[in-house]
Amino acid sequence: MKDTDINNIFQKEMMIIENALLEIEENEDLGNISIDKFAKLAKDYHNLLKLSKKVFKISDSQGKELKIKTTDISNILNNSHQGFLTFTNNLKVNKEYSSECLRIFEKRIAGEDITQLLSNGNSQKEKEFKETFTKIFEESVCENRKALLKKLPNIIHLRESIINLNYQLITQVIEGSKDLIMLVLTDITERQKIEDQVVYLSYHDKLTSLYNRVYMESIIPQLESEEAMPLSLIMADMNGLKLTNDVFGHESGDKILVNAAKVLLSSIRKTDYVARWGGDEFLIILPNTDKEKCEQVCEQINLKAKQVEADPIEISLALGSATICNPDTKIFELLNIAENRMYSNKITESKHIRRKIILNMKSTLYTKCFEDPEHFTRMQKMALNFLSFLKFRSDVIDEQIVLDFIELHDIGKIAIPKELLAKNETLKEQEWEIMKNYTEVGFRMAKSIDENFLAGNILALRERWDGLGYPYGLEKNEIPFLARFLSIIEAYDVMTHWRPYKKAISKEKAMEELKINKGKQFDPELVDLFLNNIEDIVS
Template identity: 40%
Template sequence: MTADSIVAASISITLVLLISYGFLYFSEKKHYFLAWSLSVLTLMITYLSRTALLETNSPSVVLQIINYASSIAGYWLVFKGTQLFFSRSYPVFWDIGTGFLILAFICIAVQGIPTTALLLLSVVWIIALLSKAAMTCLKAKTPQGPIRIILGYTYIFWALSILLYPLCKLINVIPPSVGYLVAGVVGLLAYLNMQALYFQSIREELESKEANIRKLVIYDKLTGAYSRTYFENTLEDFLDKTLMPAALVMGDFNGLKLINDTFGHEKGDELLADGVRIMQETIGPENVIIRWGGDEFIIIMPGVPLDQAGVLLNNVKDNLKISRPKTVPIDISFGSTFFENREQPLAEMINQAEEKMYSNKLNESKKTRLAIIEFLEKLLWEKDYQTEAHVMRLKSLVSKFGSQIGLSAREIVELVQVAMLHDIGKIGVPGEILKKQGDLTPEEWSIMKKHSEIGYRITQSSRELAHVSEAVLGHHEWWNGKGYPQGLKEDEIPLFSRIVSIVDSYDVITHERPYKRAMDPYSALVEINKCAGKQFDPYLVTVFNKIMQESLVVNDR
């Protein structure tokens, strides 16, 4: 083969590589393909300029600079593309070093100073770049196939082949062109491996996505329980493999709507996942949990008698309490039935379990909701400056207020509930805003104002408290219509809201907080009266005056 044909073949192969890498870059928009494409181009320039230098009797300084700069830049781009492919950061030293060598060669070549020492340093630098790229390949965890390892060792052989060229010139036994040819062949193999590595990574990514999709079909993403879709699609096989007789249980989490309305769905999802984890740990891996929908789950216990299933379910309830002693209480209502043989219709068995579960839920969900409300009250006392003593004082005052205006015993109980729960929505306001000692910013004040709506949602979530939700929502409305959140005025504001607004303001004024001093009762009454007809119902202020004057006279005796 003649020298011209070798050159032609080399250029052809390089152009094919350049086109393929360029196509991959423009189609995939991956920066490592850009780096590798540019490396092919610059190393082709290195090869062509080297050929021109060999055929020229008096080598041009410009050709020497082009040959050197393209060579250093080409190998740096190989290194750069490899780091980008594996998403590895590296010290800027590698970029600065490459730029320095190119700049130093230009200065030295222009001055006519011998460049032998710098060329040898450059060989060391190129070997270092390829060795660093090799280590990146070998240390990476993905792609997991052998191509990554092969590319790493190819880089090492490429680095060693770079050393051949100066060695051939030094020992003068093998023509230098052989070293140059070996480096070119190994480099070609490296570029082919780079492309193969990319396709390997794509294949593994597709396999991973397929596995994730398959997992999403089989398992519920949030809780890790089996999905209803998978269960229904594999029902016949599942029942054939299930040890009979078997217990079938329907379970439903209590109070999650209340938690979602208070803390948001993210917290509700966290509690749901936590509850399923505790449930699975308690009943054991041999028993199957299926997320049936929303907060409902089906449990199938192969070979477990109904009485033993009952023991396991009681253990679940106990473990839910034990594992969450200082957090939002959660509970599950269960309903159980018994599979005696495979001939029994599954739909009928599920309906039986569901009916029993809803029957139990009528009693249990009420207890859970009230337990959550009690927990929220205690949490608010810890989070805000409000104390249990503040709530008790309000309770006493609104009871007197209710009696004074002729409310029935049932209405006074409701009024007391409003007084105790009017600020429950503050549980959804960040603590740093609640305890801020200076003035709130407009943004902070906007967040603070939302507590009325949060309190409304909390009380609405509980059937036992829904009747006081409108009063909780309206306790910051003003008589003149300039309050929030709805801008109600006068008699549009619920009566209980108007009463609690007066009593709460009075108690806050007369008790010290870290950000203000307490006012004496008489001065506080003056302030309340100043706001009559503006913030407060003027008639109710008159009633409050009478109550407090009687109380203050008694206390003064």
């Protein structure tokens, strides 16, 4: 309130007192008693008015301060992302509450029943809230009140939100005022989601969403009980994962792991447990499962694995199992038995499985690389015929090795993008660098099935007699004989047969190309031997 406003309030009274004082000064001959009394009254009245003006000034100043503080507090509460409200023993929300309450309850809540707001339509919860709040307001002992507050729930669910509740009892000291309960509401939905995600990730494998080793180790002691007996374990190890990572990249390897996890999950009951135990290992725990049923689960896993389409290779798992019938045997001891059996099976089948995986890629090779299955057949016939003219040489290779080499020589192309293999124009430098990788991929694939001799020849298949080939620029007799031998046969067959990206040329033109590249791309001695006997070799 302004000073001018205060003066206006007492304007009439001031005029009266000023006129009275003036009259006293001008009429000194009036009766002394009347004048003294009147003078004293006027002066007292004057002093009273002055004091009243001061009080109004002080009150107005304090009111302004109070208003500023109230505004500041209101701003703090409204921007704290927490809901603040109070209610008394009538359990109705008081008029003043923070703006966050509007968002939480999605409506204005002044005068609303607090128990209905918090119970979210659950009549049983509404009853419990009402009983507890009523007891708190009726109770006179402070400690008892606090004990009752602790019984109230700290978390409630409102629609899709999770709300944390904090209760504060406010005891009024002013006579006639009622005690309050202040309720602080905090929306912890996002925080809870993050915490739940952290807990989930701490017990689950991120890639496959299966349980992880930490979780399994935490529940194993609980499963060592009579109720879980008999109990069986299955250890599973992925076959060909390293091969897949080396050839197709880790993204494809991850895909294989995810598909394997789906196979395992679909082969067990809801009461069983399956986890990714390590890089390419899985652990299955089967409570209340004897040896016979465990073997049936293993058969189910193998059957379902075969039904999954190769992407990029078929799923193959080495399995090992073990069973206990009483809790005296520790599960970790059982785990060692299952693991040893799994490794034993893996070692026994390893080479066979890897070879099967690679040879199964041939169908993909035919489609992706535009390879005609007859191409391999023609090369094998020519190679065997060509070998008959090399019997006088000391480095002649066994026929079966030659046939195996033809089977695998281009297997590395499986990792090359289809559009590059189909391109019928000169490759760009970057594209050529990608293309040249295929012999190294084929080398790693052959090494993975312990075909070390063939691996070296696959790697050298695109070396040239003049040293201008790749990957190492080997020349002349540095290039393994089998690679020099097969490069001539392959070149002739590719030139004389149609492909989607190039037309076939005549036998005579192909022979001319071999002559031109004799001593450049090809071993000159082998080219001469091939051309001199071509009728017999290609028949």
